[in-house]
Amino acid sequence: MKATHEHEWEAAPGLPSALPKGERVVWQGAPDWKRLAIHAFHVRKVALYFALMLAVQAINLTATEGPMDWKPLVVAGSLYALALGLLLGTAWFSARSTLYTLTNKRVVMRIGIVLTLTFNLPFKRIAGASLKTQATGTGDIALALHPEDRIGWAHLWPHQRAWYVTQPQPTLRCVPDSVQVGEQLLALWRAERAGQSLHLGDAPVGEPARAPNQGMLA
Numbered sequence: 001m002k003a004t005h006e007h008e009w010e011a012a013p014g015l016p017s018a019l020p021k022g023e024r025v026v027w028q029g030a031p032d033w034k035r036l037a038i039h040a041f042h043v044r045k046v047a048l049y050f051a052l053m054l055a056v057q058a059i060n061l062t063a064t065e066g067p068m069d070w071k072p073l074v075v076a077g078s079l080y081a082l083a084l085g086l087l088l089g090t091a092w093f094s095a096r097s098t099l100y101t102l103t104n105k106r107v108v109m110r111i112g113i114v115l116t117l118t119f120n121l122p123f124k125r126i127a128g129a130s131l132k133t134q135a136t137g138t139g140d141i142a143l144a145l146h147p148e149d150r151i152g153w154a155h156l157w158p159h160q161r162a163w164y165v166t167q168p169q170p171t172l173r174c175v176p177d178s179v180q181v182g183e184q185l186l187a188l189w190r191a192e193r194a195g196q197s198l199h200l201g202d203a204p205v206g207e208p209a210r211a212p213n214q215g216m217l218a
Contacts, residue, residue, distance in 0.1 A: 010110075012025075013028070013099060014028055014099035014100070014101040014108055014110045014118075015101060015108060015110075015118075016110075016118045019103065023103050023104060023105045023106075024103060024104055025101060025102070025103055026102045026103060026104060026184060026188065027101070027102040027181060027184055028099060028100065028101045028102070029099075029100055029172075029175055029176065029181065030095055030096070030098050030099055030100065031094070031095040031098055031138075031172075031173045031174040031175065032095070032136075032138050032174045032175075032176055033091050033092045033094075033095035033096070033174075034091075035134060035136065035138045035174035036091045036094060036095050036158070036173055036174045037087070037088055037091035037092075039134065039140070039173070039174055040091065040094075040158040040173055040174070041087050041088075041090065041091045041158070043084065043087055043088060043091070046083070046084065046087060047084055050080035050083070050084070053076070053080070054073065054076060054077055054080065057072065057073055057076060058073055061073060090113070093113045094111075094113055094158065095174075097110075097111070097112060097113050097116065098110065098111050098159070098173075100172045100175065102181070102184060102185060102188060103188075104188055104191070104192070105122060105123060105192060106120055106121055106122045106123060107120075107121040107123075107126070107143065107170075107172075107185070108120055108121070109121070109159060109170060109172070111156070111159050117155060119151065119156075119170060121143060121145070121170060123188060123189045123192040123193065124192065124193070125145060125146055125149050126143050126144070126145065126189060127144045127145060127146050128143075128144040129141060129142060129143050129144060129182070129185065129186075129189075130142045130144070130161075131178060131179070131182045133178055133179065134174070134178075137176065137177060137178065137179075138174045138175060138176050138177075138178055139174070139175060139178025139179070139182075140161070140171050140172065140173050140174065140175070140178070141171065141172040141175060141178060141181065141182055141185065142161040142164075142169040142170075142171040143169055143170045143171065143172075144169050145167075145169070145170070147167065150167065150168070151168055151170060152168070153165050153168045156168055156170055156171075158173065159171055159172070159173050
C-alpha cells in the first residue's frame with residue numbers, strides 16, 4: 001500500500017497514475033457531506049451540548065436579582081454558532097475533496113483537505129470488511145487489512161473505523177447506496193481471490209453498477 005501527494009497531477013479523478021492494462025474503474029463515489037457531518041464530525045452531539053450550555057447559562061442569568069444582562073448569552077450563542085459553522089464547513093470540504101474508487105483490482109481512497117493523500121488498497125491485502133448502514137441508505141464500509149499492513153490513524157482521519165486505533169481500518173465513510181457498493185466490493189474481492197476476471201462493466205462517477213453477490217467480505 002502506498003500513499004502519494006499528487007492530487008494536482010492525477011491521471012484521472014481519484015487516480016494518481018494511469019491504470020495498468022487489464023484494470024478498469026468499476027465505481028467511484030464520495031461521502032454524503034451531511035451524513036459525514038453527523039456521523040464523523042458529530043455535529044448533532046456538539047449542537048446538543050451547546051444548547052445545554054446555553055440553557056444552563058440562561059437559567060443562571062434569570063436567577064440573579066435585578067435587570068438581566070443578555071449580552072453574555074448572545075456572545076456565547078454567537079461563538080457556538082460560529083463553531084458549528086466551522087464544523088459543518090470542514091465536513092463539506094472533507095466530502096468535496098474525497099473520492100473513493102473501486103477497480104477490478106483494488107480500492108483507491110483519495111482523501112485530505114489541505115494535504116491530499118491517495119491510498120491504494122489491493123484486494124489481495126484486504127483481509128475482510130464490514131458494513132454499517134445508516135437511516136438514509138448511506139453507510140460506512142470498513143476494510144480490515146492484514147496485520148503487517150498498517151496505515152496511521154491520523155493519516156486516515158476521518159476515513160477510519162471508530163475505536164480501531166492500534167490497527168486502523170480504512171473506511172469508505174457515509175457512502176450513498178452503501179449496500180449496493182458493498183455487494184460490488186464483495187464480488188470484486190471474491191473474483192480477485194479466486195483469480196477470476198469478473199466483468200461488472202464500467203460505471204460513471206456516482207452511478208454504481210450492480211453486482212450479483214450479496215453480503216460483505218468474510
